[in-house]
Amino acid sequence: MRRPQLFGKTLFVDFLMSNVAVLLSLVLLIDFSHKQKEKKQEQQSHLATDGLYAVVMTWPDGSDDDVDLYVRDPLGQIAFFQGRDAGLMHLENDDLGSRSDTLTTAGGTVKVDKNEERVIIRGAVPGEYVVNAQMYSKRSPGPTPVTVKLYRLSGNDTEVKSVTRTLLHDGDESTAFRFSLDQGGDVTGYNDLRMSLVGPAANAPQQPQGGMSVPGGF
Numbered sequence: 001m002r003r004p005q006l007f008g009k010t011l012f013v014d015f016l017m018s019n020v021a022v023l024l025s026l027v028l029l030i031d032f033s034h035k036q037k038e039k040k041q042e043q044q045s046h047l048a049t050d051g052l053y054a055v056v057m058t059w060p061d062g063s064d065d066d067v068d069l070y071v072r073d074p075l076g077q078i079a080f081f082q083g084r085d086a087g088l089m090h091l092e093n094d095d096l097g098s099r100s101d102t103l104t105t106a107g108g109t110v111k112v113d114k115n116e117e118r119v120i121i122r123g124a125v126p127g128e129y130v131v132n133a134q135m136y137s138k139r140s141p142g143p144t145p146v147t148v149k150l151y152r153l154s155g156n157d158t159e160v161k162s163v164t165r166t167l168l169h170d171g172d173e174s175t176a177f178r179f180s181l182d183q184g185g186d187v188t189g190y191n192d193l194r195m196s197l198v199g200p201a202a203n204a205p206q207q208p209q210g211g212m213s214v215p216g217g218f
Helices: 009-045 199-203
Strands: 053-059 066-072 089-091 102-105 108-111 115-121 127-137 144-152 158-167 173-181 187-191
Touching: 053 066, 066 089, 066 115, 066 144, 127 144, 127 158, 144 173, 158 173, 158 187
Parallel strands: none
Antiparallel strands: 053 115, 053 144, 066 127, 089 115, 102 108, 127 173, 144 158, 173 187
16 A cells, blocks of 8 residues: 555655745845945945046066156146146156165065156146156166156046157156147147256247147047
């Protein structure tokens, strides 16, 4: 005589699937909560740069050359190492080359192997900006390639211009590029006409640098 089944096969399978569904829901809920927590922590720890544009100049890491960044706004104000705040522009760091990248402390030596200067443009003054690089002190042998980039900081940082110039000796100065902003803070064009921003030569007539005016529209 067969023993009567308390649960039918179908009922047992339904019961098992229900438990699996509940467990899967709990796993998905825990995973979602974990991701939301990580996202919230990331948002809280993110520090946005206060500005519309950044002009960033770099030269080879480990180079002992002292290169300086100059940015002139449409009103003629210049942000550089002796005037780090000029109008709505600010030079964040005066990098002296590799000799300024090492700090000796009681706990040992701290080294930042990066040569970089950057000027933040916090507000849009309509008109033309001029961006120059100058070799303040040539200490490393050979030519020094210097890369200057323009970033738009609205939303995700976006590179809109990049130029590399070569500096050869003390006092060597080069115009990386010029760019123009409209009333809304948009780039309307750029060119590479040369203009000195250092010392008495800053008021000298503009000189061609082998380029031409190019319409923009970033």
